[in-house]
Amino acid sequence: MKIYRVTNDAESHIIEEIAHLFIQQRTMDGEPEEHSRTLAGVKLALENPDKSGIIVAQENDAIIGLAFFNLGISIRIGGPYLWLNELYVHEGYRNKGIARKLLLHLIYWAERDGIKSIELETGINNSVTKHLYNSLDFHDIISKRYAFNF
Numbered sequence: 499m500k501i502y503r504v505t506n507d508a509e510s511h512i513i514e515e516i517a518h519l520f521i522q523q524r525t526m527d528g529e530p531e532e533h534s535r536t537l538a539g540v541k542l543a544l545e546n547p548d549k550s551g552i553i554v555a556q557e558n559d560a561i562i563g564l565a566f567f568n569l570g571i572s573i574r575i576g577g578p579y580l581w582l583n584e585l586y587v588h589e590g591y592r593n594k595g596i597a598r599k600l601l602l603h604l605i606y607w608a609e610r611d612g613i614k615s616i617e618l619e620t621g622i623n624n625s626v627t628k629h630l631y632n633s634l635d636f637h638d639i640i641s642k643r644y645a646f647n648f
Contacts, residue, residue: 499555499556499557499562499596499599500555500556500557501553501554501555501556501599501600501603502553502554502556502603503551503552503553503607504516504544504551504552504553504554505544505547506544506545506547508544511559512554512556512561513537513540513541513544514537515560515561516540516552516554516561516564517533517536517537517540519561519563519564519586519588520536520539520540520564520566520584520586521533521536522586522588522589523584523586524536540552543566548569549568549569550566550567550568550569551566551567551569552564552565552566552567553565553567553600553603553604553607555587555591555596555599555600557591562587562588562590562591562596563586563587563588563591563596563597563600564584564585564586564600565582565584565585565600565601565603565604566582566583566584566585567580567581567582567583567604568580568581568583569581569613572614572615575614575615576614577612577613577614577615578612578613578614579613579614579615579616579617580604580608580613580615580616580617581617581618582604582616582617582618583618585597585600585601585618585627587600597627597630598630598633598634601630601631601634602634604616605634616636617639618631618636619641619643
């Protein structure tokens with residue numbers, strides 16, 4: 499298995515597989531996704547590496563997991579931070595340590611590039627991912643997230 503950050507010059511089948519995994523995840527969460535919108539979002543993320551990124555786990559030619567993040571500046575921590583938007587592993591590859599490996603790669607990359615904090619959110623009842631995050635020394639900062647959508 500190979501874990502790496504995808505670049506804008508990735509082959510089209512890799513970009514399609516990433517979009518497919520995002521659609522799988524959103525469908526599991528009860529949020530149907532439109533392929534063209536998802537694909538456009540993946541391409542936009544890859545075209546703006548100073549603002550976002552996608553790290554994938556690849557086995558042979560298949561993308562089996564991904565971490566999607568945005569980069570920002572935090573006044574609270576006095577520097578750059580990384581917001582982990584999505585962490586997803588294909589159902590057939592779960593419980594094999596892939597999410598942990600994706601996170602460890604993300605932590606290594608972020609520390610190397612001077613990121614001061616990695617932040618994320620997870621469901622209140624999602625004990626599996628809470629355990630994963632706690633095992634890697636993430637801590638609960640207790641907040642409520644709001645959104646305004648157009």
